[in-house]
Structures are given as C-alpha cells and as structure tokens.
Amino acid sequence: MDAFIEVDRVEKVFDVRRRTGFMKRERRQVRAVDSLSFTVARGEMVGYIGPNGAGKSTTVKMLTGILMPSAGRLRVAGIDPSRERTRLAHRIGVVFGQRTTLWWDLPLIDSYRLAHRIYRIPDARYRENLDRCVELLQLESLLDVPVRQLSLGQRMRGDIAAALLHDPEVLYLDEPTIGLDVVSKAKVRGFLRELNAERGTTVLLTTHDLQDIEQLCSRVMVIDHGRLVYDGPLAGLHEAGESERMLVVDLERELPPVRVASARVVRVEGPRQWLAFPAGQSAAPVVAQLAAEYPLVDLSVREPDIEAVIAKMYAEKAVS
Amino acid sequence: MAGSRPLAEGWRAYRLIAAMWIRSTLTYRVSFALTVLGGLLVTGLDFVAILLMFSRVDVLGGYSLPEVAFLYGLSATSFGLADLAIGSAGRLGTRVRDGTLDTLLVRPAPVLAQVAADRFALRRISRIMQGSLVLGYALVASDIGWTPVKVLMVPGMVLCGGVIFSAVFVAGAAFQFVAQDASEVQNAFTYGGQTLLQYPPTVFGRELVRGVTFIFPVAFVNWVPAAYVLGRPYPLDGVPRWAAFAPPVVAAVCCLAAGLAWRAGLRSYRSTGS
Numbered sequence: 001m002d003a004f005i006e007v008d009r010v011e012k013v014f015d016v017r018r019r020t021g022f023m024k025r026e027r028r029q030v031r032a033v034d035s036l037s038f039t040v041a042r043g044e045m046v047g048y049i050g051p052n053g054a055g056k057s058t059t060v061k062m063l064t065g066i067l068m069p070s071a072g073r074l075r076v077a078g079i080d081p082s083r084e085r086t087r088l089a090h091r092i093g094v095v096f097g098q099r100t101t102l103w104w105d106l107p108l109i110d111s112y113r114l115a116h117r118i119y120r121i122p123d124a125r126y127r128e129n130l131d132r133c134v135e136l137l138q139l140e141s142l143l144d145v146p147v148r149q150l151s152l153g154q155r156m157r158g159d160i161a162a163a164l165l166h167d168p169e170v171l172y173l174d175e176p177t178i179g180l181d182v183v184s185k186a187k188v189r190g191f192l193r194e195l196n197a198e199r200g201t202t203v204l205l206t207t208h209d210l211q212d213i214e215q216l217c218s219r220v221m222v223i224d225h226g227r228l229v230y231d232g233p234l235a236g237l238h239e240a241g242e243s244e245r246m247l248v249v250d251l252e253r254e255l256p257p258v259r260v261a262s263a264r265v266v267r268v269e270g271p272r273q274w275l276a277f278p279a280g281q282s283a284a285p286v287v288a289q290l291a292a293e294y295p296l297v298d299l300s301v302r303e304p305d306i307e308a309v310i311a312k313m314y315a316e317k318a319v320s
Numbered sequence: 321m322a323g324s325r326p327l328a329e330g331w332r333a334y335r336l337i338a339a340m341w342i343r344s345t346l347t348y349r350v351s352f353a354l355t356v357l358g359g360l361l362v363t364g365l366d367f368v369a370i371l372l373m374f375s376r377v378d379v380l381g382g383y384s385l386p387e388v389a390f391l392y393g394l395s396a397t398s399f400g401l402a403d404l405a406i407g408s409a410g411r412l413g414t415r416v417r418d419g420t421l422d423t424l425l426v427r428p429a430p431v432l433a434q435v436a437a438d439r440f441a442l443r444r445i446s447r448i449m450q451g452s453l454v455l456g457y458a459l460v461a462s463d464i465g466w467t468p469v470k471v472l473m474v475p476g477m478v479l480c481g482g483v484i485f486s487a488v489f490v491a492g493a494a495f496q497f498v499a500q501d502a503s504e505v506q507n508a509f510t511y512g513g514q515t516l517l518q519y520p521p522t523v524f525g526r527e528l529v530r531g532v533t534f535i536f537p538v539a540f541v542n543w544v545p546a547a548y549v550l551g552r553p554y555p556l557d558g559v560p561r562w563a564a565f566a567p568p569v570v571a572a573v574c575c576l577a578a579g580l581a582w583r584a585g586l587r588s589y590r591s592t593g594s
Contacts, residue, residue, distance in 0.1 A: 014592060066425045068590050082590065089428035101423045105344040117336055118429060146347070 003039035004170065004202050005063065010036045010072030012058050012226075032058040034226035036072070042169070043200040045192075047213035047234075050223035051314050056206045059223070060172050063204070064094055077169055090119060093168035095159050097175030102147040108158050109143040112165060119166040126165060133161035136191050153184030160188065164195070170202040171195070177209050189215050210307055224314050238279040243304040243312070247275040247286060252295035260289050271297075279304050326430055333429035337437035345442055352443065359446030367392060367454055370518070381522035386462035387550055388520060393455025394474075394542035395517035398481025399510070400447035406436040406486045407444060409493035410507070413500040416589065425590075432582055435493065462550075470549050473564075480567035481541035485510065487574035488538070494578070494585035513538040521547075522555050529556055540570040 065081035492506030548564030
C-alpha cells in the first residue's frame with residue numbers, strides 16, 4: 001500500500017493579535033495543528049471530523065498548498081504542497097462546501113469550459129469526464145442554466161463536477177452535503193461511492209454529517225485541539241469512546257430495578273426499564289438472564305448514537 | 321511559483337478569467353451600457369470643474385488650459401489603463417476576509433493574475449475614453465514645439481504611467497493581505513495620486529512635490545516628462561533634464577518593488593491564513 005498522503009509531525013502555529021486597548025495589542029500563539037501524523041493510501045475514503053476550530057480546515061489548507069506548515073513534513077502524491085502549489089493543483093480536486101467556484105452569472109457549462117482551459121485538459125479527456133459527470137450527477141438539463149438560478153443541491157453537484165474534470169487523484173470535500181435535502185444528499189453520496197470504486201480516487205471528507213461518513217468512509221479520523229484523537233474504522237469509535245448500548249425492557253408490572261450481570265439500570269419508568277451495557281459486548285447473555293429471572297413482556301436494543309459518542313470524545317479531551 | 325514561464329502562464333490565466341467576467345457583464349447589457357454612459361458623464365464632469373476654473377483665470381500655477389489639459393489627459397488615461405487592467409486587485413481584502421481567496425489558491429495559475437482579472441470591469445474604459453479625449457484636445461490646442469522625441473514621448477508617458485499606477489495597485493493589494501480593510505488607504509494613493517497629477521506641480525507645496533517625485537514617484541507619470549515636452553522648468557531643484565526620460569526606469573523599479581511586496585504579502589497570508 002503506497003502512502004498517497006503523508007503527514008508527519010506537522011504543526012501549524014498562528015500568531016493571533018488581539019486588540020486589548022486603544023493601542024495595546026496582545027500577541028498570543030495558537031497551535032491549530034499540533035504534531036499531527038497520519039497517512040492515507042491511494043484509493044482510500046477517509047472521513048475527517050472534529051468540532052469547529054479543531055484544526056480540520058487548517059489541515060486541508062496545508063494539504064492543498066494554501067497554507068505553509070510551521071513544522072513537520074507533508075507530501076501529497078510525492079509533492080510538497082506549499083512549495084509546488086501550482087503543480088499540485090493539477091492533481092487535486094477541492095470542493096469548498098460553502099463557497100462555490102462556479103461562475104454566478106454564466107451558464108454552468110461555461111465554468112467547465114474555463115476549467116478545461118485553465119487546467120489544460122486534453123479535449124478527449126475533458127469530453128469524456130464531462131459526459132460522465134453530467135450523467136452520474138444528472139446535470140444534463142442544468143448545463144445551460146445560469147448558476148445563480150440553480151438550487152443549492154444542484155450547485156453542489158455542479159461544483160463537484162467542476163472539481164473532477166481534470167482527473168484529480170485526490171478529492172478534498174469540505175462539507176459536501178451541508179444544507180442539502182435528503183434526495184440531493186443521496187445523489188452526492190452515490191456519486192462519490194462510484195467515483196471511488198471506478199476511478200480509485202482518494203477522498204478526504206470533512207463533515208459534520210456523520211451519515212456521510214457512515215455511508216462512505218471505511219475509516220474515520222477524529223481531530224480535536226489540533227491532535228488526532230481517533231484513527232480507525234467507524235465501528236471502533238464505539239469502543240474508543242467507551243460507549244454503551246441500551247436494552248429497553250418492558251416487564252409485566254412495576255418492579256424495583258432489575259439486577260443483571262454486566263448491565264446496569266439507568267432509568268425506570270413504570271414497568272419499563274433501561275439497561276446500559278458496553279457496546280462491545282453481546283446482548284444475548286443479558287437477555288437470557290432477564291428472561292430467566294423476570295416476567296419479561298417485550299424488549300428492544302438501541303445502538304449507541306455515534307454523535308453522542310463523538311460529543312463525549314470531544315468533551316473528554318476538553319477536560320483533560 | 322517557481323514554475324516555467326510564470327509570466328506567460330499569468331497572462332494566459334488573466335485573459336481567460338477576464339474574458340469570463342466580460343461575458344458575465346454582458347449578460348446584463350442595458351446595465352452595462354448605462355454604467356459606461358454614467359462613467360463618461362461623471363468623469364467628464366471632472367474636467368468640467370477645471371474648465372470652470374479657467375473661466376475665471378487665464379493660467380493655473382503658470383500653466384494655460386491646454387497645458388493643464390495635457391497633464392490631465394496623461395494622468396487620467398494612464399490611470400484608466402491601470403485601473404482597467406489591474407484595478408480589481410483592490411478588492412483583494414474582501415476575498416481575504418470572506419475566505420474566497422482560497423479558491424484561487426487551489427487553481428494552477430499565478431494568484432496575482434487571478435486577482436488582477438477578478439471582476440474585470442470593462443466599464444472602466446469610460447475613464448480611458450474621457451482621458452484620451454482631453455489629451456487629444458490638449459495636443460491640438462497647445463503650441464508645443466514638436467520634435468520627433470517629444471512625439472514619441474506621448475505614448476511612452478501613457479504606457480509608463482499605466483505601469484506605474486499598476487505597480488501602485490499591486491502594492492496596495494499586497495498591503496491588504498496584512499490589513500484587510502485597507503482598501504481606502506489604497507484609494508488614497510491611487511485615486512488621490514491620479515487627481516493630484518491632474519493639476520500643475522506649481523500649485524502644490526514644495527514638500528508634497530518632493531514626496532511624489534522621490535518617495536512615491538508618481539510624478540514620473542506626467543509632471544516630470546511633461547515639463548520637458550512643454551518646455552517648462554520642473555519646480556524642484558535637483559531634478560536634472562534627463563529625468564524626463566526616466567519614466568521607463570522608474571516604472572521598472574516600481575514593478576520590482578510591487579512584485580516584492582506582493583510576494584511578501586502572499587507569503588504572510590500563506591503562513592497566517594488571514
């Protein structure tokens with residue numbers, strides 16, 4: 001597996017100047033990214049999440065060559081992004097969710113024609129890529145519509161196509177589904193899955209929408225306060241976050257809290273009781289014991305809420 | 321930016337992006353026609369102010385109306401050229417503030433070219449048109465003793481003046497990397513400089529003339545070379561006669577300084593983010 005994106009002990013320190021009086025200024029150093037290390041293999045789809053201000057966009061800006069790191073080593077496709085920004089630009093695609101790169105007053109197709117020439121895409125390649133994007137992102141009827149008349153979802157699809165015409169090997173997506181309706185979200189996600197499967201495009205996705213990650217990424221990286229606090233499969237987050245699954249049982253009548261090994265009652269409401277047990281553990285022994293010792297009417301298992309897990313993770317970091 | 325032929329690359333990107341903006345503008349044809357017409361009227365009134373002055377006096381600072389028109393035409397035309405070509409760079413601060421500069425930094429083209437072509441406004445030709453009209457009047461009405469050198473100097477002055485003003489625009493843009501709300505400061509130098517140069521140097525204080533000759537050298541747009549063409553002494557000691565031929569050199573030095581300022585500004589943006 002070749003490392004396509006290499007980040008090795010990268011730091012980014014900002015000097016923040018704040019006005020404290022009429023002429024007085026206070027200088028303070030903010031460590032936006034702190035000794036960050038990870039690698040992404042070619043063809044991987046990685047979700048990159050963290051609370052606002054955690055260092056997500058700073059990382060992406062360093063990976064795209066916009067910002068220069070304060071320390072550490074960074075390589076994308078073997079290129080040092082901050083030194084060879086324009087050379088790298090031909091090999092990456094970037095979609096800034098909230099800032100469109102399309103031309104507001106011109107028909108959508110005009111933005112693509114400009115990309116064709118700015119990126120010097122060979123004609124045949126351009127036509128092939130455009131046709132593909134138009135088909136998969138359903139842009140056919142939108143090509144002659146001025147961008148200002150497109151809906152948010154249509155514009156996002158248009159932006160994604162614009163970022164892919166020059167065959168980038170890696171695609172950075174910043175909040176690609178923000179503000180989209182359910183149907184548009186599904187279209188975007190479906191397209192990204194296909195892109196990754198067919199072209200082997202490496203995708204780095206920053207998002208607040210965990211469904212994006214659940215449906216697209218086999219791997220997730222969680223960053224907080226500039227440090228990587230988790231890197232692994234999405235499922236592993238539960239264990240890392242020490243999350244719990246919930247067993248909801250309905251008994252025949254109101255009873256005092258039940259006593260079962262390896263589960264504890266967290267709530268009682270009439271005949272209904274809530275039992276929490278570690279997410280990594282099977283529910284079967286708990287259910288078996290309950291059924292044997294108590295008058296059980298009904299039960300259901302609730303999976304832990306991934307958002308709650310991550311929120312807990314952030315909170316823990318903030319305290320420590 | 322150490323790529324091959326950054327100048328050629330920049331010029332190519334500039335043309336492509338400017339063409340897109342022209343097409344964007346032309347989607348609102350009536351609005352475009354009206355702004356050009358309005359621009360002509362407003363800039364026209366600008367010169368009417370000078371005409372009104374001359375209805376009361378015969379000379380201004382020792383310069384006759386055609387001579388003042390000569391200065392005015394040179395200043396307005398070269399400023400108009402610079403404003404058309406690169407004036408949009410003055411909007412850089414806005415792009416830094418709202419973060420859209422980042423979208424330019426991920427494109428494979430020099431940032432300065434993209435910023436200069438940003439919102440390329442064809443309506444700015446109105447100032448060039450008005451400036452050329454006044455310059456044309458001055459050339460016809462004044463009694464300059466034309467020599468081949470003086471004839472060549474007129475287009476030379478317009479060109480070098482355009483380059484000097486462009487350098488001022490670029491330096492101003494570079495400053496906006498550091499101070500994002502400094503577009504007014506930039507305007508003071510660009511529009512302010514242009515207005516200053518429309519009047520004879522003799523009406524201003526010696527210190528001011530010295531400042532715009534030696535420190536912020538916009539006097540080389542028209543004052544210094546025009547003094548030679550009009551056969552007048554330059555109102556400052558220590559400015560030799562050959563200084564009239566210095567505009568190309570001054571323009572080159574200004575470009576170099578502006579280029580360095582731009583590099584420093586972009587570097588500081590890329591290390592601080594805002």
